[in-house]
Amino acid sequence: MDEINHTTVWLIILAMAVGSFLIRFSFLGVIGDRQMPEWVLRHLRYTPVAVLPGLVAPLVLWPSATGGNLDPARLGAALVTLAVGYFSKNVLAAILSGAATLYGLLFLLS
Amino acid sequence: MTTSNPKRHFLRGTRDALPFLLVIIPFAALFGVVATEAGLNVAEVMGFSILVIAGAAQFTAVQLMTENAPTVIVILTALAVNLRMAMYSASLTPYLGSAPIWQRGLVAYLMVDQAYALSQIKFEMERELTVSERFAYYLGTVAPLAPFWYGASYLGAVAGAQVPPEFALDFALPITFLAMIAPALRTFAHVASATTSVVLALLMAWMPYGSGLLVAAIGAMIVGAQIELYLERRAS
Numbered sequence: 001m002d003e004i005n006h007t008t009v010w011l012i013i014l015a016m017a018v019g020s021f022l023i024r025f026s027f028l029g030v031i032g033d034r035q036m037p038e039w040v041l042r043h044l045r046y047t048p049v050a051v052l053p054g055l056v057a058p059l060v061l062w063p064s065a066t067g068g069n070l071d072p073a074r075l076g077a078a079l080v081t082l083a084v085g086y087f088s089k090n091v092l093a094a095i096l097s098g099a100a101t102l103y104g105l106l107f108l109l110s
Numbered sequence: 111m112t113t114s115n116p117k118r119h120f121l122r123g124t125r126d127a128l129p130f131l132l133v134i135i136p137f138a139a140l141f142g143v144v145a146t147e148a149g150l151n152v153a154e155v156m157g158f159s160i161l162v163i164a165g166a167a168q169f170t171a172v173q174l175m176t177e178n179a180p181t182v183i184v185i186l187t188a189l190a191v192n193l194r195m196a197m198y199s200a201s202l203t204p205y206l207g208s209a210p211i212w213q214r215g216l217v218a219y220l221m222v223d224q225a226y227a228l229s230q231i232k233f234e235m236e237r238e239l240t241v242s243e244r245f246a247y248y249l250g251t252v253a254p255l256a257p258f259w260y261g262a263s264y265l266g267a268v269a270g271a272q273v274p275p276e277f278a279l280d281f282a283l284p285i286t287f288l289a290m291i292a293p294a295l296r297t298f299a300h301v302a303s304a305t306t307s308v309v310l311a312l313l314m315a316w317m318p319y320g321s322g323l324l325v326a327a328i329g330a331m332i333v334g335a336q337i338e339l340y341l342e343r344r345a346s
Contacts, residue, residue: 033208046334054311085292094289
């Protein structure tokens, strides 16, 4: 950044604050307690598993920290996190074993 | 009939969210550091973390600002990163839509991936929860997350130390999201939906402003719902 313009920064912050709130409030605010059709509800139940894996996939396969190249340590950590989380149903165990795998592999492979 | 007990559900939410502090704290501190290095002052860092309270969008905005992108592009791109929250909002509506407007407003302001995923999965599994119990659980999940998000952003901004790349903090976020999603893969329909999401997101990665993720998410929801429907019909 050449010379930071603090008025512009605050403009960005306020626009993002209002915009983010409106996005988050959207359906909760407008639909409220009106009943949604069953087929819509059936789709919405899959929202977490439909959004988060897609958000993570490029970060796992093409990490910017390695210039977008596949990294064995990060891939291994992702697979271990997924496996431990799936079998143990324990979020903390999944996070810790993923982090341990990441640091272990980064150390071994360096 | 058991009496409604919001306090118990608030504490359950807090307990369920505690593991995410391991990730929220370094991630927020990293935002403070990166934003300060980009030339933002402490008030601006806190403006982002308190008013916008959306990690990925905040990083996106600061990144684009350092690239001297036009202001309108910075705002629109960062908001596009947050568009998935509209889907979150829609999927929480069946559970929280009848709550008072101030509660829905608070849920909206505090909507972060971790609180959303914990709550949505909980509400789906425990259908008998009352609206006030659901609201209490949701608030419980953000109760530890939001203060540490603010606090660690502040520490990152004032301490300003460079985080060594060996810490691989870039990977804190993927690990949390995977840890959240793995226990939710309960049925074949959930697994198929998640797999579709991954494949489509990778195929659509070329689309501008993260819009590929929205396409992937919609496709994944359709796959999940259709498989559920098919399996139900075959079973009956």
